[in-house]
Amino acid sequence: MTIAFMDMPTAASAALPHAGRRFAAFLFDMDGTLITSIDSANRAWTRWAAMRGFDPAHVISIMHGVRTVETMKRLGVADPEAEAAWITRTEIEDTEGVVPIAGVAEFLATIPAGRWAIVTSASRALAEARLARAGIAVPPVLVTAEDVERGKPDPACFLLGAARLGVDPVRCLVLEDTLAGLAAADAAGAAGLAITVTHSHPIATAHPAIRDYRGLAVAAGADGLAIVRSGPHGAG
Template identity: 55%
Template sequence: MTENPIPYPDRRFQALLFDMDGTLLTSIESAERVWSRWLTCHGFDPVEILPRIHGVQTLETIRRLDIPGIDPQQEADWIAREEMVDLDGVRAIDGAAEFIAGLPHDGWAIVTSATRPLAEARLAAAGLVPPPLFITAEDIACGKPAPDCYIAAARQLGVDVTQCLVFEDAPAGIASGRAAGTEVVVITATHTHPFATEHPHIRDYRGLTTAHADGGLMLRPRMAV
């Protein structure tokens, strides 16, 4: 499927909502190193489990593994602490810093399955400015693929969630955005294999900017300088 350089070129959106890991920055190297250590200690094959961790809250992933005799919250806390200190390889998706720098203060948010401390650490490591609004794992009882996080972000921004555009990279997050009633753009920079999706998809944010139009935001090509 050919990537569309300017998704939804004729649509005006009230706000842009971004997943973080794999969408604004890549933390795959860090996350998979930590998770591989944890999975190996608990007798799992990381190759089998690692594809399931992306875009889902750590606590939810651990609960799904149904390991006898452990405290899922304690295990999730251990993983979070390890991820906080292992930030090697965390970096911004190409063009992301310039793209979000051009957004109005009240026109965007980050909606992530990471905890707030981890999200802040990864943004700093990637050289990205923190958003005016964070929705993190602590804020939502039901994480992605449930729509709660995107609905909460739109509510706090004071906009209609169905008039928001979500940027995502993983199936759980895409499903979350669609369940909330948003349109979705898929970022493919961290994908190692072709990704089948019905939604517009772009590799990164190079060549993309926004324009203000009648109180909303429209995606536009960034002019070369």
């Protein structure tokens, strides 16, 4: 069965994702999963597309969830690295509208230290700028575009994140908002959970999906981490 990334119920009213499962660690994508940066990214890519003679709508439709340099290669530009650097500089300079996904701060606060990482297609400088704007502390393990030769949907980034946490990727839960990211999770052998709040058009996945983190927490036990309800009857 597939689940559309659209009009999903909030976590508080939906069935618990991966109910009964325990994980060694959580691996979070950043944009669209921990924070929303769509407005900032769209402004940068729209400016770039207009300067280079590309259709902005087409460019925006293919750039989410993958490394900027790979989008440039897909577009066939002469110097993908230089063009990607322009996008990154522009996005770092313009973080207006970058905010955390609803409930994410409370959710992260329930995960024990050293049991989660951020695995993003953004550069480290951009990741740090966006996380600072959203008020999310950079965790000890942050895997960025510079750390891998191939970006999502290649699993290298999630394999590296799990290795840096010292856990088996098969025992990890990957939280993602794109099909490329979920495909990378599958290829790494990890479980996947789709975050849907930033999607205005439906895309389909067989993975469980939630809109945001409101009403959810993480309970830690000897057998691992589980997603539970927050509040008096949950972990919080």
